[in-house]
Amino acid sequence: MANPDAVFIGVDVGGTKVAAGLVNSAGEISHHTRVPMPANDSPGALAAVISAIDLVGKATDENHRRESLISAIGICAPGPLNPHTGVIVNPPNLPAWRNFPLAAEITKVYKLPVHIDNDGNAAALAEALWGAGRGYRNVFCTTIGTGIGTGIVCNRRIYHGRTGAAGEGGHTTIDYRGPRCGCGKLGCIEAHAAGPYIARRAAERIRAGERSVILDYAEGCPDRITSEMVGRAYLAGDPLAKQVLEQTAEYLTIWIGNIIDLLEPDVIIVGGGAGAMLQPFFQQIHNRLPTWCINSQCQEIPLVPAHYGADAGIAGGAALCEVTTSANL
Ligand SMILES: [Zn+2]
Structure with missing residues (x-):
């Protein structure tokens, strides 16, 4: 079973915005945040993802002991991407990123496991674990x-x-x-x-x-x-x-x-x-x-x-962490 206290940061990377939130192991989302995404500027796009994660982390710090709680970061991003290596290949609506190692870059900053998949897959996993597909x-x-x-x-x-x-x-x-x-x-x-x-x-x-x-x-x-x-x-x-x-x-x-x-x-x-x-x-x-x-x-x-509406990407990112965490325990 997954650790019931584990929380994840779920990140939804889109062509115009990055949304993020804290997601518990029941799939409940809190501390929503949203920042604009400069889709044509590679360092700017990475900075946007980091800033969204930081905002969620900061909000979490104020309420909990973050370091003991957040166990992984899950990112859902536009495809095509490689979910095994965490490399963004060449998404049409994120032209700044061509073969961009997003998972490695985020791991470098936060020293946490980072999981990545495309929006469709991540949303499906969130629904299967916590939403309309539960059971x-x-x-x-x-x-x-x-x-x-x-x-x-x-x-x-x-x-x-x-x-x-x-x-x-x-x-x-x-x-x-x-x-x-x-x-x-x-x-x-x-x-x-x-x-x-x-x-x-x-x-x-x-x-x-x-x-x-x-x-x-x-x-x-x-x-x-x-x-x-x-x-x-x-x-x-x-x-x-x-x-x-x-x-x-x-x-x-x-x-x-x-x-x-x-x-x-x-x-x-x-x-x-x-x-x-x-x-x-x-x-x-x-x-x-x-x-x-x-x-x-x-x-x-x-x-x-579906159970998740506009939050499907945040929940999806977190769901990638949940299955990995469960499998490891
Ligand atoms: Zn088509």
Whole structure:
């Protein structure tokens, strides 16, 4: 069992900000902090991560004896990265870091174990340990926001594949004639169901002359349409918004059907901003699953909202420490 007094610093490194917090072995977060991330400046980016960790450490000092409590630092960062070596490879939204040994740099400063993984994997582990996947053995978790991240956790372990690059489920193609994804491939689920693509489909229909309250939210300019506006319009009873989200749910059903046929997880967890917006369509996905899945028991697999919202990265970073600490004891 893990030390019940152990606490970790969980760090969420993004393209525009670094968030950090203190996380106990029950997955509860305190001492949140947030600093801007200079994504184009390598020393500045490292300094931002250190400053976020320092702020959490300082807040902890005021309440506890930090040195006896904090046992590790866990960082979730944009991929691609190597979770075994802690090297950030070449993330598109952190251009300052190319083959950057982030774990080694942070270890040098704090003399603590440092664990690193990408956002999708780390969020999935946090959900499996402390969130909506608690009590399940095989967990599939997806975060639907500006992109689609995924993570596969079996028996409290992230499935990493051969080199650590597994779990990129957001870039599996569901239609090879579909739209071009940011990754370069055609028809990834991300290019159908992530926030910007939901907004794009609504904008295309409005440009073609369909009427919707979404255009009012965007002050008459289809270029300004966001997925949040589509969600708001749906809640206001807008028929076009409803159709766009129903179509998104159908794309997700095709994708989840594939995932169940491949992995047959014990639970499927959906997080992220667009994921939360799609919650009213979970029942539709459940009902339509048998059309897109050969698993005769596919409807027995719970499809549930994530426990962690905006804090998923902080919890995810800490979860990387929790499994390592537990394994060592
Ligand atoms: Zn893609």
